[in-house]
Amino acid sequence: MFRKALEEGIRFAADGRADHAIRVLDAALRLAVEGGEKNWASLIARNLAVICEHENQLDRAIDCLRSVVDRVPDDRRILFQLGTLYERAGKPEEAAAAFRASLQLSKENQDGDLLELLDARGYRPT
Numbered sequence: 001m002f003r004k005a006l007e008e009g010i011r012f013a014a015d016g017r018a019d020h021a022i023r024v025l026d027a028a029l030r031l032a033v034e035g036g037e038k039n040w041a042s043l044i045a046r047n048l049a050v051i052c053e054h055e056n057q058l059d060r061a062i063d064c065l066r067s068v069v070d071r072v073p074d075d076r077r078i079l080f081q082l083g084t085l086y087e088r089a090g091k092p093e094e095a096a097a098a099f100r101a102s103l104q105l106s107k108e109n110q111d112g113d114l115l116e117l118l119d120a121r122g123y124r125p126t
Contacts, residue, residue, distance in 0.1 A: 001028075001031075002028055002031075002032055002037065002040040002043075002044065005024055005025065005027070005028035005044070006025070006028065006040075006043065006044055006047060008024050009021040009022075009024040009025035009028070009044075009047065009048070009051070010047065012024060013051045013054075018051055018054070018055050021051050022048065022051055022052065022055070022057075022060075025044055025047060025048040025051065026048060026064075028040075028044050029041060029044045029045055029048060029064065029067070029068070032044055033067060033068060033071060036071075038068075038071055038072045039072075041068045041071060041072060042068060042072045042075050042077075042078055045064050045065055045067065045068045045078065046065070046077060046078060046081055048061075048064050049061040049062075049064045049065050049081060049085065050081075052064060053085060053088070058085055058088055058089045059089070061085050062082065062085050062086065062089065065078055065081060065082045065085065066082070069082065074105060075105075076101075076102045076105035076106050077102075079098045079099075079101045079102035079105065080098070080099070080102040080117065080118070082098040083095045083096075083097075083098035083099040083102060083121075086098055087121075099118055099121060102118065103118050106118065
């Protein structure tokens with residue numbers, strides 16, 4: 001069910017129908033969160049946030065990720081994406097907090113690619 005919704009949302013977005021994509025993914029995200037489907041919630045939220053960001057709906061993209069960050073606290077990708085959105089929204093303190101949390105998880109998981117991205121933004125492992 002979640003896979004189908006995700007594929008449908010991505011297809012709508014690719015066809016230039018972002019409004020439909022957002023509706024489909026938003027509904028799927030609510031169901032995933034309510035059903036305790038952490039992995040699906042994370043994947044759907046990250047894709048939904050990208051679509052919202054492309055539509056210049058930064059606050060909605062941020063809210064989308066915030067809705068799952070507490071349920072999936074060990075997902076360093078969500079935290080990195082959230083930090084990036086906060087940067088774009090002109091919220092440097094929130095961006096720094098999200099990047100630091102992502103950095104800590106990336107060090108623990110030895111995620112070299114994410115560590116490089118964080119380093120490029122000035123967040124270096126100690």
